[in-house]
Amino acid sequence: MKPPVGFSSRRRLFPRLLLRRLTSSPPPPSAATAEFAELCRRHELPAAMAAMESLHRRGLRGDPVAYSELIKCCLKNNAAEDGRRVHRHLAGGGGSLLSMFLCNVLLNMYAKLGLAEEARKLFDQMPERNVVSWTTMISTCGEEEALNLLVQMIRDGVRPNMYTYSSVLRSCSDLQTLRGIHCPVVKAGLESDVFVRSSLIDSYAKCGDLPSGRSVFDEMSTQDLVVWNSLIGAFAQAGGTSESVAVFVEMRRAGFRSSEAALTSLLRACAGTAMLEMGRQVHAQAVKSDADLILHNALLDMYCKCGELAEAAAAFWRMCRRDVISWSTMIAGLAQNGRSMAALELFEAMKKAGPPPNHITLVGVLFACSHAGLVEEGQKLFWSMEQLFGIKPEREHHGCMVDLLGRAGKLEEALRFIMKMDCEPDTIIWKSLLGACRVHRDVGMATQVAKQILLLDPDDEGAYILLSNVYAGCNQWGDAEEVRRAMRDRRVKKEPGCSWIEVGKEAHLFVAGDKSHPQAEAIGKELDRLICRIADAGYLPDTIFVLHDLEREQKEEVLRYHSEKLAIVFGLMNSIEGKPIRVMKNLRICGDCHNFAKIVSKAENRRIIIRDPVRFHHFVDGECSCGDYW
């Protein structure tokens, strides 16, 4: 007899199962295995685990599909210990239950849970391996190991398929290797697979070869939304905002919908290059996706990275759901924009009403302390974070502490702190101390610290530059020149300083002293006029920031054409009165440009926002949000 409409077998089984669980007499073997299978199928983890134990106690065994569902359920619930228990049960009794199929499922669980060692151990123990086993193993590995496994699998007579190549390609971090793998992919006729294609695009972008990524895309005959998004994401990651927008427009024209992933990538690109107007336009496209958390986190980040804190805060409080990334983004955004106290207040609110902080949240909070000179608060947090939040200080947190002490002029204390650290100091931590030596003009310690960095990395450009800055700042021109010579001898090049500004949704780039911009002549003239105007307001070029031993007049000339000055003048010339001037820099702002921007903000009655790689400077009415503490 057929059940009545709407009365599915699933609905019928449930009360029977419940009844059985409530009664003490065990079900007959066939019913017990069926019950186990059903619990596994329904992913009821604790009940299925109990059913498995009970079955095995009675010497009974379940169906392979049931075990496979149970292992998948362990993975879904992140229940590694339960997964291991299933593994032990399957391996017990001579291991007869551990078929290649179930080994592969277990392998996948270990791999996805990040338990690489356990995955490897199981893989090594497998008497037989098929393409799924090899591919699963490859997907857990970095480039070198993935390539080794690929060679071994071919030697073992197992032919890689599109899944295998997709994983191998994704592991490539070196362009030559990537090209080497691309060849057999083409030979095997697998390039047209959309998964392989998106892996190729992502990996070419990651290896810095965007044109190759683009040509893989252009050769695509069947179109696929994810592949479009891969290309948008690839340009976004490389900082190519206008290119990623162009691909987005192209994609829409080709009839594809604008997905959340694509909009998120665009926002990331806008954030990376501080393209606020473009970001606002993407925001307008994103309004329909109210519930998408990742997209809204990216939106928040975009406003923070464009220095628009009021809009960031509005976006933050408007979100219908906020996760640890939303809170961390907002806290770091406030801190980087010189609003340390507000960052700390938000952290207090998070502790009361938000999700538990993670290690990145605490980096943001420590950053807030170090950039506001809140030494005691920072130290208190650092020493209590493990106890309060269960987060063991990592290298990044130690780096923040060195920064905190160094910025506050406690150089000896910072050095002692480094010496006592549990982890080995890396060049980033030493450079933080070297930066503090420069600010506080401690030539002796700077020399020692720079030596330490160059021992770790003899080609570290930053160490040479910072040390030569320290010498130049103390008028030790001979020493500064010697550092420069050492740099030349080792062929270490200084990255040229550049700034850019968005005008009419386009980025205009300026390199120090560069006259290639179409308006270069007019900008130069306007800069001269501006410098004359602000000279009356007290601007005097501070030549200490010129690193070469030049005559004063020459130094002034070098300073005059620092890229941020050119960008500010261009912004003044090309934007509506009253609109803030927003400049982005690849290097940290020099003291003279900082002073220049302060005076211009007052003299021209303009808000100027400069973002360097570490933080923001908001110049309003002759003052900077950093309080001259950077």
Add this chain to the structure above:
DNA sequence: TTAGGGTTAG
């Protein structure tokens, strides 16, 4: 049973 696109710091 194996592979794809999106968010935070340094």
